[in-house]
Amino acid sequence: MKILTIAIMLMTLGSLNLAARDAASAESEQRAALAAQGEAAAAAPRSSLATTDCTFPFSTGTGNTLLKYCVTTNGNIVQLETPQGVEHVAVGTIGEGYGICDLNSNTGYFDYAGFGDSGNWNPAQVVKQTTTSVKIVRTTSDGLFTLTQNIAVVDGALPWIKITMTLKNNGDARDAFLIRYVDVDAAGVAKNNLDTTENSAFAWNTPGPVNFGVVVQNVGKALIANSLTQFQAAGPNPCNPVFNLHLLTDTDGSLGMEYLVELKKGASTSVITAYRGM
Amino acid sequence: MKSVLLSLFLLALCSFGFAAGGSQGAPDPKLETAAAIAQKRAAESASHSPFATSACSFTFTTGSDESFLKYCVTDNGNITQFETPQGHEHIAFGAFSEGYGICDLNSSTAYFDYADSGDSGNWQPATVASQGAKSVKIVRTTSDGVWTLTQTIMQMTGTPSLAVITMSLKNNSPDLRSVRLIRYADVDADGVFGNNFDATSNSAFGWNSFVSAHAFGMVLLNMGNTIFSNGGYSQNVAFGPDPCNPFANTNFTTLSGVDGSIVHFYTIDLKKGATATVKAAYKGL
Numbered sequence: 001m002k003i004l005t006i007a008i009m010l011m012t013l014g015s016l017n018l019a020a021r022d023a024a025s026a027e028s029e030q031r032a033a034l035a036a037q038g039e040a041a042a043a044a045p046r047s048s049l050a051t052t053d054c055t056f057p058f059s060t061g062t063g064n065t066l067l068k069y070c071v072t073t074n075g076n077i078v079q080l081e082t083p084q085g086v087e088h089v090a091v092g093t094i095g096e097g098y099g100i101c102d103l104n105s106n107t108g109y110f111d112y113a114g115f116g117d118s119g120n121w122n123p124a125q126v127v128k129q130t131t132t133s134v135k136i137v138r139t140t141s142d143g144l145f146t147l148t149q150n151i152a153v154v155d156g157a158l159p160w161i162k163i164t165m166t167l168k169n170n171g172d173a174r175d176a177f178l179i180r181y182v183d184v185d186a187a188g189v190a191k192n193n194l195d196t197t198e199n200s201a202f203a204w205n206t207p208g209p210v211n212f213g214v215v216v217q218n219v220g221k222a223l224i225a226n227s228l229t230q231f232q233a234a235g236p237n238p239c240n241p242v243f244n245l246h247l248l249t250d251t252d253g254s255l256g257m258e259y260l261v262e263l264k265k266g267a268s269t270s271v272i273t274a275y276r277g278m
Numbered sequence: 279m280k281s282v283l284l285s286l287f288l289l290a291l292c293s294f295g296f297a298a299g300g301s302q303g304a305p306d307p308k309l310e311t312a313a314a315i316a317q318k319r320a321a322e323s324a325s326h327s328p329f330a331t332s333a334c335s336f337t338f339t340t341g342s343d344e345s346f347l348k349y350c351v352t353d354n355g356n357i358t359q360f361e362t363p364q365g366h367e368h369i370a371f372g373a374f375s376e377g378y379g380i381c382d383l384n385s386s387t388a389y390f391d392y393a394d395s396g397d398s399g400n401w402q403p404a405t406v407a408s409q410g411a412k413s414v415k416i417v418r419t420t421s422d423g424v425w426t427l428t429q430t431i432m433q434m435t436g437t438p439s440l441a442v443i444t445m446s447l448k449n450n451s452p453d454l455r456s457v458r459l460i461r462y463a464d465v466d467a468d469g470v471f472g473n474n475f476d477a478t479s480n481s482a483f484g485w486n487s488f489v490s491a492h493a494f495g496m497v498l499l500n501m502g503n504t505i506f507s508n509g510g511y512s513q514n515v516a517f518g519p520d521p522c523n524p525f526a527n528t529n530f531t532t533l534s535g536v537d538g539s540i541v542h543f544y545t546i547d548l549k550k551g552a553t554a555t556v557k558a559a560y561k562g563l
Binding site for chain 1: 343344345363437438440474476477478479480481483485486487488489493494495497499500501502503504530531532534557559562563
């Protein structure tokens with residue numbers, strides 16, 4: 001009986017030790033991933049206009065229907081909490097934003113908050129603000145493009161963020177890639193599973209007590225759009241985005257939607273991207 | 279110019295795909311055939327009462343483009359067709375299997391109806407309580423009279439559109455009972471048997487990766503503020519779970535290239551005569 005008791009004790013200690021080692025390993029991986037995020041952010045170009053400061057907070061619902069997010073003066077979403085207590089963006093280096101590639105000149109313009117900006121933007125202007133939305137307009141410093149972002153909360157049992165981006169061509173006819181990007185650290189964890197379908201890009205954790213995630217979805221009319229996942233947390237080069245088309249596991253990656261827009265002189269095109277929990 | 283741009287765009291994507299390499303390209307015809315046979319055999323060997331059906335009785339369609347959604351409900355409240363966006367079917371392929379299950383945790387009695395994946399044979403006939411352009415309400419009581427399940431299945435137009443399932447479970451017995459209530463779907467994403475599967479606390483999902491020619495999928499979501507213990511999971515089999523042994527075919531990990539299924543469960547305590555209501559939804563991914 002004594003031998004049996006000792007054996008059970010040793011087995012229990014063994015599993016506890018294994019669990020402790022797993023937790024320590026997860027902590028170590030998280031620290032390493034966040035450190036790598038910091039290094040990538042430090043290496044990224046950054047103008048004095050780039051910011052991760054929360055200026056326009058929005059919130060709807062409670063508990064499982066809570067959706068809380070925050071928008072910078074430049075139109076980056078630097079916090080995304082859903083459901084209550086589960087944060088997906090404001091973890092480590094905060095990366096979220098937009099990019100444009102002028103396909104005629106191969107010029108890239110981007111602002112990815114903590115992961116830097118391209119430095120060729122004029123200051124953003126807030127043109128409208130309500131309790132449920134904010135509208136921000138920004139023109140590239142060469143004057144060729146004006147991006148108007150309307151970021152609005154859609155409440156209900158499945159709340160979501162509606163990001164409407166309208167790109168205006170102020171110059172001659174040209175074509176462009178318009179990108180929305182987010183570095184998801186699902187439920188505060190840097191390394192996640194990531195994948196895409198034709199309409200959606202999503203990142204999530206499984207298994208465990210913190211298995212939640214985020215889906216980025218193209219919800220506008222049928223434009224030419226591509227969902228993307230990246231192997232990296234930092235934002236894509238708008239003129240050379242590295243697409244991954246396969247299921248990724250245990251990766252500190254990021255998500256996005258890329259739209260191909262054809263713009264006549266003075267014309268505008270709008271796309272709608274949704275962020276929601278999963 | 280547009281066609282040139284589109285070609286360039288697609289060409290670029292193809293090169294990225296080749297660069298990435300991998301195992302999730304076009305469906306493997308041999309594996310697909312094997313999965314089709316396995317689904318058929320599993321459906322044939324499952325128990326079927328005379329009431330079990332996958333026949334479409336109530337069809338709902340809404341939206342256009344990316345928000346297009348068409349689904350169909352049987353007399354028993356199974357969703358045996360789910361198409362979103364247009365032309366991309368996720369359930370009506372092979373065996374049409376979707377439905378509900380209950381485990382009475384006091385007596386360990388299971389009740390289920392999974393359409394082509396069979397039923398437990400201990401249900402009374404379902405009755406249609408109401409029907410409208412956007413919804414159908416179906417009531418069904420177990421043959422022992424202990425439980426009544428009322429399902430309201432409603433389309434919600436939006437971005438994307440949803441099929442919202444409200445399930446109200448009433449305890450008709452004189453006792454306090456604990457119960458597990460299950461919603462299940464055999465997903466064959468975009469008409470392919472072998473898909474990826476995974477789940478979070480709020481959702482279970484089956485899909486094909488972008489590299490596939492069938493890069494679509496569907497999600498089963500828990501909606502609203504459910505006060506009951508609940509969670510999503512995926513199964514590595516296409517047929518429905520035993521409500522009293524629901525985790526037998528899951529290992530709570532990401533699955534790839536599997537003919538699996540998605541499940542959401544709720545565990546509820548119900549006093550004599552009490553009713554609990556939960557809400558879930560299917561949407562495209």
